[in-house]
Amino acid sequence: MARRQLVRSLLLLVQALYLTFYLVALGNLEEIDGIFREARLLPPAALMAVLVTTAAGLIPVRLFLLAAVAFDLERLPSKFGRMFPVLLLLDLLWALSPLLLVDYVSVGLALGMTAALIYLPFAQRSLVLMYARGR
Template identity: 45%
Template sequence: MEALLSILSIHWAIMGGSGTTFHYRFGEFEVSVEAGELRRRGALIKLHTQPFQVLLLMLKQPGETVTREEISRVLWPDGVFVDFDHGIHSAINRLRAALGDQAARPRYIETVARRGYRFLGPVEAKGTATITNSLRAYSPPAAEQEIPSLRRSILATQADLPKTPQRVVSILFLLLQGMYLGFYVGALTNLDEIRQLFVEYGLDSRLWLIVMTTAALLIPVRAFLICGTLFRAPRMQEHYLRAWWALMIFDCGWALSPFLLLHHIQYGLAVACMAPLVYAPFAQRSLMLMGAASQPRPEVEADLGLL
């Protein structure tokens, strides 16, 4: 009887109690690449695409440091315009949550400062011949994919955005920065006319000073964003997303800039031009998150924060 129970126990460990062959086992967990499943003592644990891919990559080389560059090459193909560090942090956070792990007291996933991550503990591998090819091919069933909703944020997530080549995204982002530069330079060039307009409409003279000051201060900001995009500055996307809320306030204020042209255009046209300008800061944020990857990418939109 004990021998029979031992055989059944081994069968359950290998098959996970579900008829699925597992390629990796560690601690209380089993991983099936073919089925895209992570189980704990036979119970299925929900894990989305990117955290699952990171787990497979780390299980291939337990005890070794997996760099951020290696992870980004697996999660995003070439030509994708996303905040890599942000997405990697989020994928690791989700993976740790699924494993019941903590960054401060790691049991499975250890952070290697300024380099990447390391999988801790022994890993038993079985039937790994197809694992390498499965890293990119795996995609969870549609029912298990995360669907962004208003419960998380009223802002768009990367999963909501279309697949777009980096070149197209960069051009659109640069055009928006050029538009704002045109507003600032045009306002500074016509300060006397703007002041006269404010006097005619009985507006507070301090508003004129705000126009002049913000235009002068935001010119170098736009120059930085243009240079960062052209030269693909490291962590530029993360820096922009961190500063986005502050920039949004200024951008929404400058959405009123068509009214500075009331000496030349009708009031109705100024209102019509203002409407798309209100959306412009949100468009810039979306462009920062947009990429060409075909897989779901909800992870990129998690809270910014270092592990």
């Protein structure tokens, strides 16, 4: 079994990673809008609305999880368990975010990063379960 401190550190890093995604995306809305317009998949305004809404809505969730782990909240596993179904869907949506980097990295690398991010919500859930067992 992994040491509790390692589990907590990994959980903190996961939350920081997601926070970074949201903040960087919100900081580059003009460039992302251009990418959406160029891709012509769905109406760019709808994609931008989803991006801004989910990023702004998930920032407080990630801050809560950061604080819960940092302050060793006893009820974190039960709270996370209730959040997980919705968080899973949103995290899977955000797993597509490396595709916004195709102007800077190869498509293959962006797909590789996307594959890793698809796994991350499940790894996060495993870490929370390990966190609960370490109490």
